Amino acid sequence: MENGMPTIAKILIFTGLILIVGGLLLWGFTKFSGLRSLPGDMVFKRDNFTFYFPLGTSILISLLLTLIILLWRKFSG
Numbered sequence: 001m002e003n004g005m006p007t008i009a010k011i012l013i014f015t016g017l018i019l020i021v022g023g024l025l026l027w028g029f030t031k032f033s034g035l036r037s038l039p040g041d042m043v044f045k046r047d048n049f050t051f052y053f054p055l056g057t058s059i060l061i062s063l064l065l066t067l068i069i070l071l072w073r074k075f076s077g
Contacts, residue, residue: 018068 040056 014072022064 040059042053042055044051044053
């Protein structure tokens, strides 16, 4: 065991902070810049049915999370 907080607590706090920052960024982008979807996001509309598949957004989020995890592993020692 380490001195101070257990490792799982640090992971949960870090993950929570990342989610909060990500949520605020997404909220800010959609509210102020008019960015509603990225290229690659697919929308299928029929008479009374709409299906939205955020492929471009999913790829971007995956890349960002991968970068965050790689940086965390590099600097956490």
